[in-house]
Amino acid sequence: MGKILCATRGGEASWRTQDKAIELAKERGDELIFLYVADMSFMDKTAAPVVVDAESGVKRMGGFLLAMAQEHAREKGLEAQVIIREGKTREEIKAAAKELEVDCVVLGLPTEEGVFREEAMRAFGREIEEETGAEVFLV
Amino acid sequence: MGLLVLPWASISGEEAATLIITGRVVDSQGVPLEGASIKIRVRDSQGVFIDEGGGATKSQADGSFLFALPTEIVAPPMEGQGELILEVSKASYATLSQTLDLEGMARIGEQLYLPLGDLILEHRMGAAFFIAAFAFLLVFGFISFRVLHETIAALMGAVAILGVSYLLGSSNPDFWIISFERAIHYIDFNVIFLIMGMMIFVAVMGRTGVFQWLGYQAYRVTGGNAWYLVALLTIITAVASAFLNNVTIMLLMAPVTIEMALVLGIHPFSLLIPEILASNIGGAATLIGDPPNTLIGSYTGLGFLDFLLHMGPIAMLSMVALLVMIRFIYGKEYARSREMASPTLLERLREDARITDPGTLRKALIMGGVTLVLFFLQDLLGMPPSVVALLGATGLLVWVRPDIEDMLQEVDWTTLVFFMGLFIVVGGIEEVGLIQMIAQFIGAIAGGNLVLATLLMLWVAGVASSVVDNIPFTAAALPIAAFLSRTIPGAENNVLYWALAVGACFGGNGTVIASAPNIVTAGMADRAGYHLSFSHFLRVGVPTTFVTILVAMIWILIRY
Numbered sequence: 001m002g003k004i005l006c007a008t009r010g011g012e013a014s015w016r017t018q019d020k021a022i023e024l025a026k027e028r029g030d031e032l033i034f035l036y037v038a039d040m041s042f043m044d045k046t047a048a049p050v051v052v053d054a055e056s057g058v059k060r061m062g063g064f065l066l067a068m069a070q071e072h073a074r075e076k077g078l079e080a081q082v083i084i085r086e087g088k089t090r091e092e093i094k095a096a097a098k099e100l101e102v103d104c105v106v107l108g109l110p111t112e113e114g115v116f117r118e119e120a121m122r123a124f125g126r127e128i129e130e131e132t133g134a135e136v137f138l139v
Numbered sequence: 140m141g142l143l144v145l146p147w148a149s150i151s152g153e154e155a156a157t158l159i160i161t162g163r164v165v166d167s168q169g170v171p172l173e174g175a176s177i178k179i180r181v182r183d184s185q186g187v188f189i190d191e192g193g194g195a196t197k198s199q200a201d202g203s204f205l206f207a208l209p210t211e212i213v214a215p216p217m218e219g220q221g222e223l224i225l226e227v228s229k230a231s232y233a234t235l236s237q238t239l240d241l242e243g244m245a246r247i248g249e250q251l252y253l254p255l256g257d258l259i260l261e262h263r264m265g266a267a268f269f270i271a272a273f274a275f276l277l278v279f280g281f282i283s284f285r286v287l288h289e290t291i292a293a294l295m296g297a298v299a300i301l302g303v304s305y306l307l308g309s310s311n312p313d314f315w316i317i318s319f320e321r322a323i324h325y326i327d328f329n330v331i332f333l334i335m336g337m338m339i340f341v342a343v344m345g346r347t348g349v350f351q352w353l354g355y356q357a358y359r360v361t362g363g364n365a366w367y368l369v370a371l372l373t374i375i376t377a378v379a380s381a382f383l384n385n386v387t388i389m390l391l392m393a394p395v396t397i398e399m400a401l402v403l404g405i406h407p408f409s410l411l412i413p414e415i416l417a418s419n420i421g422g423a424a425t426l427i428g429d430p431p432n433t434l435i436g437s438y439t440g441l442g443f444l445d446f447l448l449h450m451g452p453i454a455m456l457s458m459v460a461l462l463v464m465i466r467f468i469y470g471k472e473y474a475r476s477r478e479m480a481s482p483t484l485l486e487r488l489r490e491d492a493r494i495t496d497p498g499t500l501r502k503a504l505i506m507g508g509v510t511l512v513l514f515f516l517q518d519l520l521g522m523p524p525s526v527v528a529l530l531g532a533t534g535l536l537v538w539v540r541p542d543i544e545d546m547l548q549e550v551d552w553t554t555l556v557f558f559m560g561l562f563i564v565v566g567g568i569e570e571v572g573l574i575q576m577i578a579q580f581i582g583a584i585a586g587g588n589l590v591l592a593t594l595l596m597l598w599v600a601g602v603a604s605s606v607v608d609n610i611p612f613t614a615a616a617l618p619i620a621a622f623l624s625r626t627i628p629g630a631e632n633n634v635l636y637w638a639l640a641v642g643a644c645f646g647g648n649g650t651v652i653a654s655a656p657n658i659v660t661a662g663m664a665d666r667a668g669y670h671l672s673f674s675h676f677l678r679v680g681v682p683t684t685f686v687t688i689l690v691a692m693i694w695i696l697i698r699y
Binding site: 008009010011012013014038039042043044053054057058060061062063064065067068071 | 288345346351390393394395397398401481483484487488491658659661663665666667668669670
């Protein structure tokens with residue numbers, strides 16, 4: 001039994017990606033793991049005083065979003081695992097794929113940001129394949 | 140000056156020991172100029188300079204100077220054999236050179252006195268002017284369009300201004316912008332310590348989970364009715380933002396708000412965007428709610444109570460307008476709401492929104508109450524707001540006894556450095572006369588009409604703060620408001636400062652990049668998979684900004 005890693009944030013745009021990951025896991029009989037990365041790099045855009053642990057809030061929200069993803073999978077007859085990591089999204093996805101020794105990584109393509117972002121995402125997919133040996137599905 | 144009739148020694152019949160020359164150096168707006176160099180030179184009747192008059196002196200902080208000359212040096216001019224020439228020079232100003240009229244001399248005791256009154260220096264647009272202006276525009280652009288981190292941009296500007304002054308200005312005065320001592324003088328430590336004190340306060344409060352709990356209570360009380368929920372959430376956000384930093388409020392409220400929206404099955408933006416708008420409006424109500432107000436309060440000496448009495452009603456009226464607009468914009472979305480039946484997610488929501496440290500919360504609320512009372516009494520006690528904030532924050536630290544290393548790490552030093560750098564950059568353009576030039580231009584447009592000046596201040600601040608960062612804008616606009624308040628009849632009631640505060644704070648609602656709460660909330664939403672685009676925010680932000688500033692304008696015109 002293999003492992004499928006689905007990096008997700010939980011918005012409407014992620015539902016398609018989650019559906020694809022659930023479908024793949026059921027088809028292949030693999031274990032499905034939803035990954036949420038608490039990436040706080042958006043905080044670098046302002047010098048406004050940040051004196052609270054904003055990362056904890058993002059992680060709690062990530063836990064909630066993963067719980068939604070789990071429920072979604074359950075409704076489709078699959079029990080999924082969840083994992084939350086902190087750091088830069090790209091690095092953490094690769095690190096999780098390596099550490100969990102997954103066979104397959106499912107990622108969502110950007111829907112709003114145009115061709116350039118899509119190209120960058122495809123390049124990232126190739127990078128994961130090269131570095132981890134896992135097969136990458138872009139949805 | 141050969142017109143002097145009386146020999147100098149005959150004023151009292153015996154020789155005087157010293158001639159004391161006094162005066163005040165001011166700019167064209169009557170603002171005292173510190174550090175101007177004053178020199179007296181003696182020229183004989185052939186026009187040849189025969190004496191430098193005993194060196195030079197510098198004007199004091201109030202622009203005043205006192206020059207003591209031994210009478211033997213000035214003997215020839217006093218006997219009608221030449222002239223005394225006064226030269227006043229300062230970097231970025233045209234040198235003033237004038238012949239002294241010795242007929243105004245008076246003798247008191249053994250001294251002769253010559254009071255000169257105000258000596259006006261006119262700005263000169265030299266290399267220093269353009270370099271300082273360029274540095275300011277660069278910093279302003281970098282901050283507003285997020286090219287560089289705000290702190291790095293402000294620090295870069297400050298260092299550029301000081302670097303040019305010392306590297307080039309020390310050999311060529313045309314390049315002299317500002318000295319290090321003068322730059323430090325521009326840093327408003329009242330603002331720095333007030334922000335620092337409130338940071339400590341909010342850091343302790345933030346650890347208790349109270350804001351997340353309040354958000355969840357709003358959900359519970361309204362029974363999941365989306366419209367009632369958003370109304371309550373916006374009010375909670377506005378009130379909290381009036382007393383605590385609105386960026387922190389949004390950082391704490393946004394995750395729980397997103398979870399509530401998902402439970403209700405509505406788009407998170409329909410709750411998040413009203414909260415952002417409310418945080419900027421609520422922050423306008425008090426001295427400590429939003430950095431532009433803190434800057435204005437410190438610059439003008441307007442206290443906590445002044446802000447609450449003048450800005451509070453404006454914020455409340457604008458909140459009513461905001462709620463009407465939200466209903467209009469998101470009414471259909473709220474109608475779609477449904478309560479998700481998932482007990483797991485509801486339980487998770489409740490768990491995410493619980494009070495984590497009731498003991499600390501109780502202490503923080505008590506100290507918060509004491510601090511609030513001190514803010515109200517601040518004028519009566521003559522206590523600067525920074526001292527009030529530090530008293531409250533330190534009292535809280537002593538009582539709560541958190542790990543001080545942790546606590547000091549939680550003070551966001553980058554913000555404090557940002558403000559220091561910004562103050563120096565704005566000081567630089569004030570020194571070279573750019574601020575005064577803009578003030579004179581706006582004053583000329585207003586033509587002494589207070590209503591026109593108020594409308595200009597309000598709408599220019601509103602539009603500018605929608606596009607560029609409202610903190611550097613306010614820092615640069617304050618001396619302009621001060622000039623107009625001094626020169627326009629009737630402006631002594633501080634109406635121009637209130638107009639600036641409204642414009643700068645409400646303008647923060649115009650675009651997603653206009654203020655820090657907008658940026659961090661957009662970042663939070665993005666982490667939940669909801670990309671808040673510039674155009675999406677614009678569609679809600681621009682009409683809201685327009686309507687709330689309009690409401691404020693009507694109130695200001697009626698009240699003042």
